[in-house]
Amino acid sequence: MTEEAYLRDYDPKAFDSPLLSVDAVLFTYREGQLKVLLVERSNHPEMGKWGLPGGFVDLEADGTLEDTVIRKLQEKTGVVPPYVEQLSTIGNRSRDKRGWSVTVCYTALIAHQECETHIDTVSDAKWVNLKDLEKLDLAFDHKSIIAAGRERLKQKALYSIVPAYTLPEKFTLSDLQHVHEVLLGKPLQKKSFRRRIEQADLIVDTGEKSAEKGRPAILYRLKPEASRHTFIRNLEL
Amino acid sequence: MTEEAYLRDYDPKAFDSPLLSVDAVLFTYREGQLKVLLVERSNHPEMGKWGLPGGFVDLEADGTLEDTVIRKLQEKTGVVPPYVEQLSTIGNRSRDKRGWSVTVCYTALIAHQECETHIDTVSDAKWVNLKDLEKLDLAFDHKSIIAAGRERLKQKALYSIVPAYTLPEKFTLSDLQHVHEVLLGKPLQKKSFRRRIEQADLIVDTGEKSAEKGRPAILYRLKPEASRHTFIRNLEL
DNA sequence: CTAATAGTGTCTATTAGACATTATGTG
DNA sequence: CACATAATGTCTAATAGACACTATTAG
Structure with a gap:
């Protein structure tokens, strides 16, 4: 079979594949405190819980994974953060009730004032002090993703x-x-x-x-x- | 709708999603040269070209993404490398002719002697000196992934x-x-x-x-x- | 003036780079 | 012995930490 024939008949849904999403840990600093942006989930699963901003790749709108994460962050904050960096990709069978799931995680940084007005107008997004995170019950494994992002940022503080x-x-x-x-x-x-x-x-x-x-x-x-x-x-x- | 009902009716193929694969840049050192493991592609697309060892998640066999990459490396080398680390995840519309594609890339290291015998018995896997890579035409964006892995390893040499x-x-x-x-x-x-x-x-x-x-x-x-x-x-x- | 915070001067202990020297094997 | 490579000794210039000091605003 030629490659042309293969590609013509290629069916992307022929094989089972993991669910793929993108999540962002957006940090800011205000009044002596590090804060992370959380959004309230409006859909199943884990509806009503707070978690990281993120979502699925839009095959039409997004050219790259970074486009996806920036689009999602802009939806929630109104602006594009000046620093976005890939953190890590987590994929396993147990993190999402829907089944095998992969999330490509990013760390992003922004000045608090940059998105203050936009966030104040919506009720499904808020800044949470890192110190207050422990008490909260976040969706999926988002608490450990935040911990990894915070650890990465700590390392960056050491050498950058x-x-x-x-x-x-x-x-x-x-x-x-x-x-x-x-x-x-x-x-x-x-x-x-x-x-x-x-x-x-x-x-x-x-x-x-x-x-x-x-x-x-x-x-x-x-x-x-x-x-x-x-x-x-x-x-x- | 309850979460139970949602999960019962959940169809993982309802939405279009990117193709997801895993690739590994396996380095070794021998006789003054850094080498990387390449495998010959036996399937479309890019059949016949050489590229990185990797493949798709097996939802049954693999519990995590690292399971996937280790399974793939063991298939090619016969052993599990002593060092495996996530490198980065690359996802965009253009890297694979089949469409929107995401690859979770890993860097792995192993002693040359550890897998010498196994690799010598197969014809579809070989070590290539990094210096000789430039001439080769590798599958997909694998040449740039190797460059990123090499750059990461160089950084590691500076501080670890x-x-x-x-x-x-x-x-x-x-x-x-x-x-x-x-x-x-x-x-x-x-x-x-x-x-x-x-x-x-x-x-x-x-x-x-x-x-x-x-x-x-x-x-x-x-x-x-x-x-x-x-x-x-x-x-x- | 005092209080508060920003910014600088300077000493010292540590240490990486440089390279000379010594140690231990083979033939 | 000579030769090759491993391992160590030691001097020096650079510099991070410590902390005292000076500078600039408000009231």
């Missing part, structure tokens, strides 16, 4: 500046240090933290200053290539 | 001892350093390399020695937890 994407476009070094400290669960030396970022040349002075209590702080902006930089030496745990 | 799994169970520090040097494409300082491994306490002296030309070298074995260790400081690029 990626956690900065949880902050507004213009941010202070103090805020950035606080995000890292929350992720790592320990205080960092101000001088060391600033030295490594300055040496890596990852941010630019916007010329503006924050207007808080005490001495105003310089507002910086990430350089476009900042997310790809990895420090030679990690912060210590 | 994971490349040791390309070596036999008992190996010398010189051999390990050579693997790292090939991955990084630059020579390393012997003293520095040994110091960091000794300090991290990742290997044990087997008491045996290698029998090559020159002074015999101590044969070491990896500690079980060695794959999880990350050095605080990376090797420099």
Whole structure:
């Protein structure tokens, strides 16, 4: 048989295959707390429970898996997050009552203010502090996916500046240090933290200053290539 | 409708979904060269081309995605590799002529000698030097998946001892350093390399020695937890 | 002035890189 | 002995951590 004949007669439903979905762990930072976006499930299974934003690939609308996750996040937040990264893919027989199921999971980061207004208008999406997650009963294995996303972000805090994407476009070094400290669960030396970022040349002075209590702080902006930089030496745990 | 009723009537083929497969980039090291396992495709599409070992989830036989990839690797090599790690999941409309397709990719490492005999008996699987890959025309996007796996392994060489799994169970520090040097494409300082491994306490002296030309070298074995260790400081690029 | 927070100066202990030296095998 | 490779000793420049200090705003 030629390949042409094979493709002409190919039936994608001839073989049983796992259910395939996409899920996103969207983090943000506000007032000293890391938060994750949860949505209320409006359909079976696990209807009424809260879980991660996500869904199925739309074979017409989506060109890639990343298109799918971005489309889903935009539906819930109104905006496209500035940082999206694949986390891991989980597939097994037991995670979904419908049967063998695979989910391609992503971690995404966004500034709280970016999607504040949109989320405030809907009742089926909300930010939940990571600290408050333990009490909740989430759909499927979403709690462990969030834990994996949080662990990945913690690792990123050790060797990159990626956690900065949880902050507004213009941010202070103090805020950035606080995000890292929350992720790592320990205080960092101000001088060391600033030295490594300055040496890596990852941010630019916007010329503006924050207007808080005490001495105003310089507002910086990430350089476009900042997310790809990895420090030679990690912060210590 | 209750969840029970929903699940009873659930039809997994009601909606169009992408084709889902699993692929593995299996690396080994022999005589100064990194090699990757390729298999010849015996079915359409891309029949006759060489590509990565992989295939479809068997909903009956496989409990998890990792079961699938290990089953496929065992079919081709006769053994289960000591190191298997998820690489990334690639899904888009164009990578497979059959339509929207998703592949969950893994990186795996094994000692060349472990599967030498089995591979020598089959004609549809072979080791290919990474250096010789450029000339070949592989199936689907497998060449770029191999490049991603190689890049991941290079990163691991910078901050972990994971490349040791390309070596036999008992190996010398010189051999390990050579693997790292090939991955990084630059020579390393012997003293520095040994110091960091000794300090991290990742290997044990087997008491045996290698029998090559020159002074015999101590044969070491990896500690079980060695794959999880990350050095605080990376090797420099 | 004080309080509060931002930002800098500087000492020191640690350590990776460099490379010289010693050790242990074979013929 | 020479030769080859393994393994170690040791100097030095670089630097992260620690923390004291100075700077800049508000009131």
